Amino acid sequence: MFCDYNYSLSIKLKNSMAKQITTLSIFLASPSDVSNERSIVKEVINDLNQSYLKVLNLNFELLSWENSTFPSFGEYPQDVINKQIGDDYDIFLGILWSRFGTPTNKAESGTIEEFERANARRLKNEQLEICFYFKTDPIDPYKINFEQFQKIKNFKDSLPQLGGYYWEFNSQNFIKTLRDHLIKISQKWLLKPNIVQSQISLKETATKQSKIIEVEDEGIYDIFENMNELFQNATNALNNFSDLTNSHSALVNNYTKQLDNIPDDFKARKRIINNFSENLTEYCVKSKEKFSDIKLNLDLTIGKFEKFYKIYPEIHNNDNAIGFQTMILGFDHIIESIPTMGNGISGFLNAVKQMPRMTTELNRSKKLMIDTLEPFLNYLYSIEQSFILLKRNGSNLLNNLPK
Structure with a gap:
């Protein structure tokens, strides 16, 4: 997990006369080969919002291309997603497995462009949490794209040089791993x-x-x-x-x-x-x-x-x-x-x-x-x-x- 333990200035306070609910927004970035994990992220967030976070007056809001974008035109396709998602999120959550993604006008893939935008915010001392996960499940040999796989390896190897600490997972432990990490993030936020x-x-x-x-x-x-x-x-x-x-x-x-x-x-x-x-x-x-x-x-x-x-x-x-x-x-x-x-x-x-x-x-x-x-x-x-x-x-x- 590549993490910078800061917290976003974009934290929203939803005012209520009864109580204050604080929302932390999570931007989910990944290629299409981890669709199952994307669904799990949504399920874990919904579960935490209804249980653990509820008693803390916290709420996670998921931002993703499935739920937060609509058809439109821009400089290039990824530019449309960038503008509609925006940079007003508190946690960047990236996942890679067998596909690196399609190149964009500015990066080797849409996921990497999204990561680079988030990391640029971090380097400007903006308060942002960046977490990157790599799936380790075996890949069907007949479906392996060695060029894509090598790009994933190169990117993974580059994260420590950026000061990052990533996390590896498999299908059996991803739910528990993600839940534990999101709880820890909420606890760190509470220390502010x-x-x-x-x-x-x-x-x-x-x-x-x-x-x-x-x-x-x-x-x-x-x-x-x-x-x-x-x-x-x-x-x-x-x-x-x-x-x-x-x-x-x-x-x-x-x-x-x-x-x-x-x-x-x-x-x-x-x-x-x-x-x-x-x-x-x-x-x-x-x-x-x-x-x-x-x-x-x-x-x-x-x-x-x-x-x-x-x-x-x-x-x-x-x-x-x-x-x-x-x-x-x-x-x-x-x-x-x-x-x-x-x-x-x-x-x-x-x-x-x-x-x-x-x-x-x-x-x-x-x-x-x-x-x-x-x-x-x-x-x-x-x-x-x-x-x-x-x-x-x-x-x-x-x-x-x-x-």
Whole structure:
């Protein structure tokens, strides 16, 4: 597999008030002799979109001459395909077997011209993943075109000189190989903090616009209504995050037991570890989404309470004071639950940190987990102090008002 581990600036974010779906487009390039593999690529992408990628809010979009082009005229036939496919894709996936392809005006074949266009983008430091596969199944001796076969060999030999690492496969292992590689590509993409943060920021903005409208002449009952809703949302989000952490932390023991049962089977142990790594990645992605919900609702809750404190003296009486005191005591739930949650998250994080560097996938998942949870823990402890201060200020306000 010839790969340049960068990611495209052309990543599209499909905005939704409910969630953000990020689409990575894959351009499939090959001659016609690997039509079966082209169908497999489509099937694997569809399967991943409906399963593994769905929980990560990711989506693969397949670009190919079968699905993405139409009859037209250009400088030459391949030029038509080039213009209709365009260069706005994130992953180039090339496959060769027995045919090199038909020469074009600019390259030895259409597939090679498509590769050269992709590689030119890579050399310009554009963020692009290039993966090239070579099928190793035997070829019918009566159908071998030795000139084509030699061109394939020459091209294959040239890839390492370009800095490329290609992958060989056969018909029996192509589905699993392709699926594993596409999952790894999605995991590498998830390690880009700026993209993940942009998803969180977009979601925060959408939620703020849809749920809470800040206005200067907001009355105390409006504030109180929004405040209660935000406080309940924050409590639910904290509980959901705690449940998520507990369910995934239990997996550590489960996978440890599985490894203990097969101490001498290297391949089986690696498979178990990589499955666990996928679970960690899934946990991190879900955590980032829940973190954004928690932070948004808690930050807005504090802002609403501060506004409430400023206006409350205008309506203060003994009956209101009882309700106000009850509301302040409600802060205790947040103040008491944050340390418990923080300890659970820290325990899970430390358990994963202590795992040996057993596979590349595990090491990447550990890094993603550290980058995800450590900022969240810092936020939790700071917000705990904010609520302690909020409770103290509320109590002081009540004590200083007329009885």
